[in-house]
Amino acid sequence: MPSTPTRRQPERAMTAKTNATQPFADRLDAAAESLPGGGRPWLDRLRAEARAVYRETGLPGPKVEAWKYTNLNRLRRTGFAADAAPAAKVDTVPVGNALSIAAHQAVLVNGRFRPELSSLPEAGDGVEVMRFADALAREPSLLESRFGRIAPPAGMPLVALNTALATDGLVIRFRKGKTAEMPVHIVSIGAAAGEPVMFQPRLLVIVEEDAGGCILESHIGTGDGIYFSNGVAEIAVERGAMLRHYKLQNEHPSAFHLATAKAELAERAHYESFVLQVGGRLARNEIHAHIGGRRVECRLAGAYLLRGEQHVDNTTFIDHAAPESVSRELYKGVLDGTARGVFQGKILVRRDAQKTDGHQLNKALLLSRGAEIDSKPELEIYADDVKCSHGATAGELDDDALFYLQSRGIDEDTARGLLVDAFVGEAIEQIAHEASRTAFRQVVEGWLAEGRSKNQRDGDSEA
Amino acid sequence: MTALLDIKNLHVSVGEREILKGVDLTINPGEVHAVMGPNGTGKSTLSYVLAGREGYDITDGTITFMGQDLLALEPHERACMGIFLAFQYPVEIPGVAGTTFLKTALNALRKYRGEGELDAMQFLKHVRAKAKALDISDEMLRRPLNVGFSGGEKKRNEVLQMAVLEPKLAVLDETDSGLDIDALKVVADGVNAMRSPERSMLIITHYQRLLDYIVPDHVHVLVAGRIVASGGKELAHELEAKGYAQYADAAAA
Incomplete structure (x- = not known):
């Protein structure tokens, strides 16, 4: 994980060097004026910190260990419009690219919630979906205790960028002791025509004690323009709760998709993640799961199917900070053309996390000579009574089987x-x-x- | 009678090494031929060349199947025309259920032949009776193809595929290898049940044992890349008694 030094002092850039060459740095202050919820001290402080972190580090470069295999130069070189809203002429959800499933649906276009395209759950469904501004107005304490706490900006430049610029987002809450029957499907549509646009989808999920639910995400695009989706999801799975969290990254072939999900897993929590990446020109999905209680079960799985010149990265970090928990990871990649896949998976077992049972596996299938996979599995273990393993394979289709x-x-x-x-x-x-x-x-x-x-x-x- | 398969002066190399050095073989409809020979003599090469496997250079000769130039066809086209190779070592394919595989194969053949594709119900009906005769359960059919199967199960599964796909020429490559006597009987019964005036077979084997159960019309001896002797089924017994050494000189000639 990035070990880039960051400073806590807000607005440090005003007194130190301003890194004018960092993309998007110029728009931070302008955005600060117009974000919802301004004037709340905790939120102002958080955003100020986010701006400072981003100004300090900017987009991570190849010298940052965690970004060694995924180079953001192409993103750096692309000029993005100041405001994504005008480009978004979307009146219907484009069919065919999103997951097809019966679910409550929340639609975002260029990061902004579109109620008229959405069908949210009703009272009694065991789950609530609110847009950020509404949640801020109705239940400020709900956000104050979570937003920017599960995924703080420090050390995470892309989280910082999102936190500093996010204009909207969704809060999903599964109510205590209830199991929501129907999944919540978030459809995030990138819409660009002409000038490239960027947006910052933001998601906060709270699964209260002993609650259960399923969230699906479809990230898709429409139009022919380039867009950059920089999403952040903060997820709290409380004691005894269960969350199934499945994501489809099927962005437009010219799109940039960077996403960071951070999950806090309390005692006996069950978190199951699946990520399928098929779209985008340059994409990275990063998942950090923090196991903070005993007997947690954390399952991360995914697949990436790439062709052409796609570059797709899956980076995971499972932090076993409590004993007797189980983590499982299985990622499988298929790469054709000159596509490049990256898998980085780290399992950290802290000293107190005895009886940890962790297993991680990444397998890639290369369909062409030009395709490439970089796998970097990592185990870092400080407890002495654990069962942990990892593996990575890369191979071609079996000729015997084919014949x-x-x-x-x-x-x-x-x-x-x-x-x-x-x-x-x-x-x-x-x-x-x-x-x-x-x-x-x-x-x-x-x-x-x-x-x-x-x-x-x-x-x-x-x- | 027009030959079903006509191999003329077939020369095959793998890399620099010539394996088959001028093989001639004619099989008419309904005939069962056996090709016998010691290990490393080119028996499996012959079966792979017929099925169209890559990696074999045909340096001379022709193979005509049902009047067509077989060597110009892709492996799947040969199968669609009616060539079936029962593998010496059937391949394990994790993740592909036996039923999915067999249905895909059968429908590919039917499509090629201009017949309608079968739906899941019709397919199961077609397969079940044949599977039962070979002592293959539904559960075994659903399992990933050949994965974890015993040697006998794999060979029974090959014969089931043959029964379902109903080829015109079945090539059985060392089908008896790895089988105990009971499994051998089940497999041989399955093969014999398919003998018909329209279906020919080419049985490739090292030992005569299999030919006690699947009795051939013609036996050929392949030594060092050439057919050095041909005869009736009695030739197999002669080989069993005298061994292949008597042909070493003929092969070297």
Whole structure:
């Protein structure tokens, strides 16, 4: 994780060097004036700190260990419009790119909540969805105790950037002791035409004691312009509570998608995360899970299916700070073209976290010679009675298996599809919620079909 | 009678090494041929070349199947035309359920032949009776293809695939290897049940034992990349008694 030094003093940049070359630094002060909730001392202080952190470090560069394999130069070079709102002419949710599932739906366009496109849960559904401004007005203490506390800006420049600029966001709360039957589906739409736009989706999830629920995220794009989504999710899973959190990153092929999720897991909490990344030009999904109580179960799984020139990064950090907890990680990647995948997974077992049971595995399948995977698994263990392991593999499709299928009449493209599907299937199987699993399977099938039709076109043009 | 398969002067190399050095073999519809020979003589090469596996250079000769140039076809096209290779070592494919695999294969064949695809119910109906005859349970069918199967289960599964896909030419590559006598009987019964005037078989084996159960019409001896002797089923017994050494000189010639 980044060890970049940061300073706590707010507005340090006013007295020290102002790093004028850092992208987006120039818009921090202007944004500060217009953000909702201004005038609340705790929120003003938090935003000031965020500005200071970002000014100090800016976008992380390749010399920062955690960003060694994912270079943000392409993002750095792109000029973004000051305000994302005018570019967002979206009257309907584009069909086909988001997960297809029956759920409460909350739609964000360029980071702003769009009530007319949403269908939120009602009282009695066991879950509430509020936009930030409303939550601030109605229950300021709810935000004050969580917002910017689970994911503080210090040491996290992208979290800082989001915190300093986020104009809107969602608060989702699962009520104590209740299990919400229907999932909440957040559809975040990036909409750009012409000038590139950037936005800062923000999410706060609170799963109260012994509550249970399921959140899905679909990150998709519309229009032909470049956009940059820099999301932050703060998640609190309280004692005995359960959260299933599934995310689809299916951004526009020219988009930048950087996202950081931080989860605080209390005693006996159960957190299950699945992330499927298929979209974007440059994407990184970072998950930090902090196990703060005994007997937590934390399952992180994911798949990344890449082609063309995509660069997609999955970075995870599981911090075992309490004993007797279990963590499981399984990520599987399929890379074609000249795509590049990055997997960084760190498991930290602190001295008091005895009886920790942690296992992590990243497996990548390279479909072309130009594709590349960088895997960096890390275990850091300070307790002496633990069971921890990690592994990473990279390989090609098995020629024997391919020939076996072909020898039974299955053409090469279909045979490859079956084998890739089987490979990815192991990760998809980790999704415990059946309807969600089906929805993600459909996305995988779509990705494979797209590859087949692409091969078909390539074949035709060769003929 | 038009030959189903006609191999003429087939020369095959792997890298610098020539494995098959001029093989001629003609199989008519309904005939069961056995190719016997010591290890490393090119028996498996012959089966892989027929099925279209990559990595074999055909340096000379022709293979005609149902009047078509077989060597011009992709492996899946050969299968669709009716060539089936029962593998010596069936491949384990994790994550692909046996039923999914077999349904995909059957429907690919049916599509190629201009027949309608079967839905899940029709497919199961088609498969169940055949599976039962080979002592293959529904549970085994649903499992990932060949994963964790015993040697006998794998070979039974090969024969099931053959029964479901109904090929015109079945090539059985060392189908008896790794089988105890009971498993061998089940497999042989399965194969014999498929013998018909329209279906030909090419049985590749090191030992005569299998040919007690699947009795061939013709036996060929392949030594050092050439067929050095051909005859009826009695040739297999002669080989069992005398061994392959008698052909070493012929092969070297």
